[in-house]
Amino acid sequence: MKLEDLKKVAEPYVEIPHIDFEININLFREINGRENFNQLIRNNVAKKFGVYIWVNADTDEIIYIGMAGKVKTNGNIGNHTLQNRLLASRGREKITKKDILTNDYVFNFMQLKNIESLKFHIMYSKKEIPPTYIESLILYEYYKNSKKLPELNNSF
16 A cells, blocks of 8 residues: 555545655664654644654655544534644553653664655644544555555554
8 A cells, every 4th residue: 555545545634735754764874863753853843733644765665654633522623633643652661661752763764664764744733633543544445455554553
């Protein structure tokens, strides 16, 4: 399954244009690599709700489909934006119990899988369209066509 296919599924529910940029592994090897990653996110990703897709730039394999912005019980979409999500913790490391920030998570994954460059594809949801809905549509389409989830998606 290709990124273009997933973009077509999301198209009725997201704003145009989409945002695309790449993260090269060498960015993390710079003296301030982690902060440079964070600055790249701040410069390219707005504080809006929506979905994001990570793609291996060498193979075009979709690695991860994620979102930011859940509907709360009062009907409002939550305040955790895409920018916040891509700068936040990805959870705790099992042994040390320390938070794993997204910059470390991305760098560690790229090293482990020998990925030189990772494409980030950002789609902002239209007003009143929950990002969880868009993410579900995209994940279902991916699953339906691939009979599996992207490597970093644990469940659906």
